[in-house]
Amino acid sequence: MLTDISPPDLKPGQLLARGVCRHLISHDFVSVEELVPTNGLRVDVMAVGPKGEIWVIECKSSRADFQSDHKWQGYLEWCDRFFWAVDAEFPTELLPDETGLIIADGYDAEILRMAPEDKLPPARRKVMMQKFARHAALRWHAARDPGFTFSAY
Secondary structure (H helix, E strand, C coil), X not given: CCCCCCXXXXXXXXXXXXXXXXXXXXXXXXXXXXXXXXXXXXXXXXXXXXXXXXXXXXXXXXXXHHHCCCCHHHHHXXXXXXXXXXXXXXXXXXXXXXXXXXEECCCCEEEEECCCCCCCCHHHHHHHHHHHHHHHHHHHHHHHCCCCCCCCC
């Protein structure tokens, strides 16, 4: 059973990310938020599946949020599948058909359109798995030690 123990000051995109991460667990995917695959890019959610597949999910809370995102195509080279996560009120006709679509809220999500697969080259996959592991470990350390701070690398 999932309960809402989050601070009340989560932003709309953060709520979408939380619902996405909760849902991905049901597909046996683990996830982290705000991972930096390379300088100048920060993905909202990166998830790793049971076979090592890597998904990137960008959370968009409004039309303006989507229209101001000019970097999303740069995320494609860092994942096997790319998804948008939006709420039920979002005008989904704005989203490119060649990407995945997830409808989410702060509690759960549903994959409406599976993203096409474009497998990462092995060397890139290795780099991303290492970044994912380090990011997750740093987040865990920060959660366990409130005095610890780190910045995204």
